[in-house]
Amino acid sequence: MKLSERKEKILASIVEYYIATGEPVGSKTLLEHSPLSVSSATVRNEMAELSALGFIEQPHTSSGRVPSQLGYRYYVDNLMNSYELPVQEKRLIESRILSASGEPQQILEQAGQVLAEITNCAVVSTTPCDEHAVIRRVELVPIGTRTAMMIMLSSSGILKSKVCKLDCELSLDIIELFYNVVSKNFIGKSAEEVSVAMIQTLALSLGSKSLVVSPLLITLSDLAQMTEQTQLLLQGQSNLLNYTDYGNAYEIMEFLRRSDPLTSFFSSRKNADAPRILIGKENQFRELQDSSVIFSNYSVSGKESGTLGLIGPTRIDYARLIPSLKYLTEIVGSIMSDTLEE
Amino acid sequence: MKLSERKEKILASIVEYYIATGEPVGSKTLLEHSPLSVSSATVRNEMAELSALGFIEQPHTSSGRVPSQLGYRYYVDNLMNSYELPVQEKRLIESRILSASGEPQQILEQAGQVLAEITNCAVVSTTPCDEHAVIRRVELVPIGTRTAMMIMLSSSGILKSKVCKLDCELSLDIIELFYNVVSKNFIGKSAEEVSVAMIQTLALSLGSKSLVVSPLLITLSDLAQMTEQTQLLLQGQSNLLNYTDYGNAYEIMEFLRRSDPLTSFFSSRKNADAPRILIGKENQFRELQDSSVIFSNYSVSGKESGTLGLIGPTRIDYARLIPSLKYLTEIVGSIMSDTLEE
């Protein structure tokens, strides 16, 4: 549906005023803040029509208007003037992210912190998940006589480690045997290929040494699992407390903590180059019905890998946040790609 | 100061009732909940004296009494009956923590999550900091032709990694040279000994190869710094929102996020085997004046290494939380020690 130019102007004003102040807007207040060269009565008439069309709502009969979910949607799709980040700020952000250690997790952590600061929203992000990632290297570092730390590095740059306890002493030939088994059977394989069945048949084939090497192989398989699993990072939750009249902050924070639903939601929303915006009930989660979710995928070496997302009340500053999020996903992707480039 | 037996009984009842309900206690209500075989008038007289002594307070003239900071202190020091965790629950906790990867960070994360669940408080913890820790192993894993990931493992079990970018190709002899330099100059050294000056003189001594190896050495020094640095973990913040009438949750969460003050606070409070309790203004932080802080150190291989702490309103269930925290620090310490045992 296409609104008249004047209606669009009025709708945009209502949305922007309400985003800025959090107060419902009346016809008179609206005229004060965005001159329209018509009287308040005319504005009232237009507003009544916008109400009838479902773009704005009244919290109660004699109050000003507030954008409805539909109103925000129309605004975002048709009326919004994106506000680009100034170059100066972009530089600042870039340098902060580059100060991270270069590991994907750390890069995301830095990026998330920056995002939380500049957007005043809760930030969720997922670690890169590359279906084609393979095991690149496995290291076994003895710690005690019967304990060792195993470290796994995947081709997507993910580093995981786990301590492994053995039933007997870790001798040099065991270590050598292990490295042989690893380079023959695991290096270059994807995490999915490391199945329990595979570990078992492998253990059997080792005969008498099987007992000693088995714990190591199990740890290896655990690590493969961990490498493959997408992790959800959560930052800036306390920002949500800044908004009065914004649902039950506790409920939202608890929902975010139970990260599973969001992780699978993000994983299933690939193939979106531009930021995607879900306003209010447009998302499927009961706990987020009063929230807007903006998320965007970052790509590592040309492949979409993970997601950065913002969660806040429906009255967030879309015009500012969307470009910010877009910039952050671009920079995260490019820094991660840089690290991995051959 | 020693109170009469009856006063102690009354004070204990007030504290326990208020902790349980959050409501100020009057003389009559108190009698209903803990039979004392005296009349409410007598209780009132005793309460008046307790008020005069500063152990209890009245929010307003005609309301019930609430324990003062002094009252809580007396209760904790003299009246409290500790409630031990049932063995069953201890088992459950232990198994959950053992499911972690064995790395200190992960163990702490698991333990913190458990603590947050059973205490309904915010949980802070610091990663182990062992002044005598030395660099145990350094690994260099090539990722691209000009990038490599460096991994450092300390004798205290801390694992850190960082991506290193080089100006030229990473040849095999460079790698060999690097490993030689590392085993000769860094293995067995403490992080403090890895100074900028040391790196510089070392680089100079390498002559023409210096240019290539320098970036690696700088990364190495960065890693040493990271290994040495104590990190603060933060969990269960949203628990603080459960308490109505408990200061400004936002302010407290923001304070916790700016982790520096707490980190240095904990580091300076070593040498305390039992949990330490700071009630209300007993702690130095303006933001935590309405909170109680309970913290306890965990020991790895007999040496105090890090801290687990609880933060909640002054009316938390000391009798239950203190033993829980104590148990958690013991188990964290023993699991970490297990991992490192020679």
Added chain:
DNA sequence: GTTAGCACTCTAACAGATAGAGTGCTAACA
């Protein structure tokens, strides 16, 4: 030293009353 009784105080909860912001409708106007 303990207790019953009483006057007193303060709060939370409820009920009007009022000001103000905003609306929709109508009639007049360009």
Added chain:
DNA sequence: TGTTAGCACTCTATCTGTTAGAGTGCTAAC
């Protein structure tokens, strides 16, 4: 036909009493 001024109306937030109830401190008797 679109625009505007004017007006009656509505609803909320705020303030002001009022009241019930919980709790106190004090006094006098036991």
